[in-house]
Amino acid sequence: MSGSNTQLQRYALAVLSHLILVAAWHFFVVYGEIPKIVMPSPYDTLHALLVPNYRWLENIAATSIEIFGGFLLAAVFGILIALLFSWFRWLEMFAMPLLVSLNMIPKVALGPLMIVWFKYGIWPNTLMAFAISFFPIVLTTARGLREVEPDLLDLVRTLRGSRWQLFVKIQLPGALPYIFSGMKVAAILAVAGAIVGEFLGSERGLGYLMLQVQVTLDTAAMFMAVILITLIGGLLYGIVLGLERFFVVKDARIQ
Amino acid sequence: MSEAFIHLDSVKKVYRTRGQDFLAISEATFDVEQGELVSLVGPSGCGKTTLLKILAGLHGFDGGEVRIGSQSQPFNPARDIGMVFQQPLLLKWRRIIDNVMLPTEILGLPQDASRKRAYELLDLVGLKGHEDKYPYELSGGMQQRASIARALVHDPKLVLMDEPFGALDALTREKMNLELLHIWAEAKKTIIFVTHGITEAVFLGTRVVVLTSGPAKMADNFEVGIPMPRTLDVRNTEKFGEYTRRIYRLLGME
Ligand SMILES: Nc1ncnc2c1ncn2[C@@H]1O[C@H](COP(=O)(O)OP(=O)(O)OP(=O)(O)O)[C@@H](O)[C@H]1O
Ligand SMILES: [Mg+2]
Numbered sequence: 143m144s145g146s147n148t149q150l151q152r153y154a155l156a157v158l159s160h161l162i163l164v165a166a167w168h169f170f171v172v173y174g175e176i177p178k179i180v181m182p183s184p185y186d187t188l189h190a191l192l193v194p195n196y197r198w199l200e201n202i203a204a205t206s207i208e209i210f211g212g213f214l215l216a217a218v219f220g221i222l223i224a225l226l227f228s229w230f231r232w233l234e235m236f237a238m239p240l241l242v243s244l245n246m247i248p249k250v251a252l253g254p255l256m257i258v259w260f261k262y263g264i265w266p267n268t269l270m271a272f273a274i275s276f277f278p279i280v281l282t283t284a285r286g287l288r289e290v291e292p293d294l295l296d297l298v299r300t301l302r303g304s305r306w307q308l309f310v311k312i313q314l315p316g317a318l319p320y321i322f323s324g325m326k327v328a329a330i331l332a333v334a335g336a337i338v339g340e341f342l343g344s345e346r347g348l349g350y351l352m353l354q355v356q357v358t359l360d361t362a363a364m365f366m367a368v369i370l371i372t373l374i375g376g377l378l379y380g381i382v383l384g385l386e387r388f389f390v391v392k393d394a395r396i397q
Numbered sequence: 398m399s400e401a402f403i404h405l406d407s408v409k410k411v412y413r414t415r416g417q418d419f420l421a422i423s424e425a426t427f428d429v430e431q432g433e434l435v436s437l438v439g440p441s442g443c444g445k446t447t448l449l450k451i452l453a454g455l456h457g458f459d460g461g462e463v464r465i466g467s468q469s470q471p472f473n474p475a476r477d478i479g480m481v482f483q484q485p486l487l488l489k490w491r492r493i494i495d496n497v498m499l500p501t502e503i504l505g506l507p508q509d510a511s512r513k514r515a516y517e518l519l520d521l522v523g524l525k526g527h528e529d530k531y532p533y534e535l536s537g538g539m540q541q542r543a544s545i546a547r548a549l550v551h552d553p554k555l556v557l558m559d560e561p562f563g564a565l566d567a568l569t570r571e572k573m574n575l576e577l578l579h580i581w582a583e584a585k586k587t588i589i590f591v592t593h594g595i596t597e598a599v600f601l602g603t604r605v606v607v608l609t610s611g612p613a614k615m616a617d618n619f620e621v622g623i624p625m626p627r628t629l630d631v632r633n634t635e636k637f638g639e640y641t642r643r644i645y646r647l648l649g650m651e
Contacts, residue, residue, distance in 0.1 A: 291486055296453070297500075299455060300454065300455065301478075302475040390490070391489055391490045391531055391533075393531060
């Protein structure tokens, strides 16, 4: 009983702090008599949604596809590659240093190249989101798979357990918390990757829209775009968090 | 004369690291009969863990003879060894009952019967009612009891314990000592129990094997003539004091 009460209190407090921020924003703009071009009020910001020219839905869809698509690619390939690394040590020794080197490339610098290769569109931005969020997943997953207590290994060995049993019963479930901690980092990076891609060259998406309205000084629309991007990122992060709650026992979660 | 259940003769172990040889055990010779609870005591680094790992078949050795089981006392190394470590090493994502079940899953034993046995063992180690909890919901001592149940679940003939109570506080440790004697009497296993604690070694052991270090040598091997079941009071008896003094003397701590 008291447990669900404190739970409720926590949610209430979280909502409250957000409301206070919006209220502070409102009063700051209205009583500070800040020009709309510099900073629109929350009301003006919301109002920007009514401009049909901005094709919000289409742009939201484009950006969402890039973020979720890039993240999903990163998760699938990141985990897969880390698994291959743990199964084939020589592969890890061969490819891991290469990945580390490749990760040193500032992904943003690849933007113009991607446009040359893939033209404008959703693809280069999805790839950007993928490129930027892929490495943390590989790294954390590989680390999680490596982190098996030596004594636990001995326990399985005395029972003549197979490598597959070790993997399924101990290695993989033990790596899950690491995989999720990598995915949480990746979720945030994927958003940044997609938006940077849209800034560099695109004809759709919220980042693209921001550049368009920058020219006409519609600051309210820019604010709205930022809020929407944040919401998409928050949704992705929330999904990852939800999956983590479902799959990983409380004590094993990595904060 | 029948053969001993476990027979070690002049066992020698050399670790080779970076071209250097390190003699970890120079000569270990002792026998263990079925149903005994043998304490293996000695200073840190003297090779106790190494010896256990040799018995568990995890390490090879470089001389001498190791034999477990005999014609009349069959022993299957894959099935008949249970292990308890200093840390409980329970899987965080499994409930206690499922942690105890782990060895039976690896060995492919019938799961229904094993589950029943796992519940019985959790009862025996005093964890009735905690079966569905996760390890983090249990204290260190309770976790270690669960790991003892895990070591017994596949009904092994030999249980190897490497300082299982070393990480516990003194009070819990005494309690666990009493419970181990109870478990040993109930489960009727051969147990080899590694410890730093001289009092613990004498209190638990039907026999005590003393190793001295640099490199590990068998220094003593004697039967503890204090009848089971024992209570904590036996530690105040003259006989008990004689045994502990004997070990202290061997370890040069008198
Ligand atoms: N894998 C290894 N490679 C090289 N040397 C080792 C290895 N394992 C143990 N040793 C050495 O062998 C000696 C005995 O080690 P062991 O772990 O068996 O001691 P121990 O009696 O269990 O000590 P403790 O009571 O501290 O656990 C030590 O000096 C240790 O440094
Ligand atoms: Mg040791």
